[in-house]
Amino acid sequence: MLIPKREAQPIDYKMYEEYTPVENKLEMVNNVFLPFNNEKQKMLVLCLFNMGIQEFISILPRESKVELFGLLQQNLKE
Numbered sequence: 001m002l003i004p005k006r007e008a009q010p011i012d013y014k015m016y017e018e019y020t021p022v023e024n025k026l027e028m029v030n031n032v033f034l035p036f037n038n039e040k041q042k043m044l045v046l047c048l049f050n051m052g053i054q055e056f057i058s059i060l061p062r063e064s065k066v067e068l069f070g071l072l073q074q075n076l077k078e
Contacts, residue, residue: 004048019046
């Protein structure tokens with residue numbers, strides 16, 4: 001399992017194949033992006049792993065950062 005960290009981490013082709021949809025094709029069905037077999041979650045983890053959490057947060061709009069902060073606080077209490 002990939003663990004995204006603060007800083008970007010390199011990926012290799014094996015990781016790419018494991019965490020991207022079959023045949024590396026993006027799909028949308030009934031207005032849902034990558035709707036099958038946890039493809040969306042796997043691809044997001046791959047992107048966060050390779051981008052780094054710090055860079056991801058830096059590109060979020062302020063409103064999303066506020067939402068994320070609230071969700072993190074709530075999840076840390078549980």
